[in-house]
Amino acid sequence: MAFGKQKTDENSFSGYKDVSGEFSNKMFQRAYWIVTHKIFLRNLLISALVFWCVISLGYSIFVWVKYFTVDYFEDEAMRAQQTIDLPDYTRIQAMYAAKKLKFSGTNIFKSAEDSYDFVTTVQNPNTRFLATVTYHYSYSGEKTATASAVILPKKENMLAVLGQKVDRAPSRGRLVIEHINWQRIRNHAIPDIEKHMEARLQFLVDDFDVVYTRAGSETVPTVEFSITNASYYSFWEPQFYIELLKGNNTAAVLPLFVNKFMSEETRTFELHPIMPIKNITNIRVLPNVNIFDTTTFME
CATH class of the missing domain: 2.60.40 (Immunoglobulin-like)
Structure with missing residues (x-):
């Protein structure tokens, strides 16, 4: 049995009493530990950040060095190959574009005194293109009025100017196509x-x-x-x-x-x-x- 005054431990929290009920003894111990180890925690955080920066920077340097020494040349080779393998869309467009109309020779017939007919037969070889042809004929330094005709798909029609008044018999006539308007007939409209x-x-x-x-x-x-x-x-x-x-x-x-x-x-x-x-x-x-x-x- 010990006699006399007992020495009190300054770090002991057993004597702490929370009279308010808002700050318990355990919370007080945790707060005390954080305060006493604040420098240690700061150094630990700084060390972790430095370690992360070193790893990130090192990896970035490695990736850039690898790209400029290896990957860059592989990318250039791939880009060149893509240019070679790129489809020729002009050929694809030509496949789906309308084929040219087929014209026969121009015939000139005398239809009356001082009147002649100019006629050319035309064929539309396309399956899904409707052609509207605007045209006239030139002859002996003159020309006829402008006319138009519709050429149905896979059908034949005539580009005619009938009853053209002339001063003298035309020696020859030449068909002049002013414009061809193509109208595509869609599958969903007419299957x-x-x-x-x-x-x-x-x-x-x-x-x-x-x-x-x-x-x-x-x-x-x-x-x-x-x-x-x-x-x-x-x-x-x-x-x-x-x-x-x-x-x-x-x-x-x-x-x-x-x-x-x-x-x-x-x-x-x-x-x-x-x-x-x-x-x-x-x-x-x-x-x-x-x-x-x-x-x-x-x-």
Whole structure:
């Protein structure tokens, strides 16, 4: 048993009493430890930051050195290879662009005194392109009025200027194309374009005959035939070119306008060329209608 006054430990917290209830003995111990080790904690934080900076800077230097000594040259080689392997989009565009129209030679026919017809047959080889051609003819230092025609996909039509008044017989005529407007027919609008056209272009020609009559000293033909609109579509005023043939050769081209050509209707026609034309063996009827224009059809 010890006698006398007992020595009190200055670091002892057992005698601390929290009278407020807001700062416990354990919290006081933690706060005391932080205060007494503040310099140690600061040095530890600085050491950690220095270590992180050294690692980051060292890694950055390593990456940059590696890039300029190895990766840079690999990137340049890859860039050069990409340039070589880059697709030629001009060729791809050419694959999907419209093919050129095919023109026959220009024919000149005398249609009346001091009047001539200029005619060129044109074919559209494209499946999904509609061509609108603006053109005129030049001849003997003169030129005709400007005209336009629609060439349906995979179809043939005529670029004609009929009844051109001239002072003297033109020795030759030259077709001058002013502009071609291409209209692409989208798949989602018309999936089967061939059936779409076939359903509307059902003009059947029958009862062809040629009757020759004397007119003074000349023999003038009367061309008779019938056209049936065998489709389910009625047309407001379809136009046709009637090509008079001598064997396989074109003798003349005559225009034909039909007013309100109803579905499943048959019309009989008589055409009277002004100029005497002999030995007509057949005719060819070319519809000159734009079936992709909804205003062409009657409701």
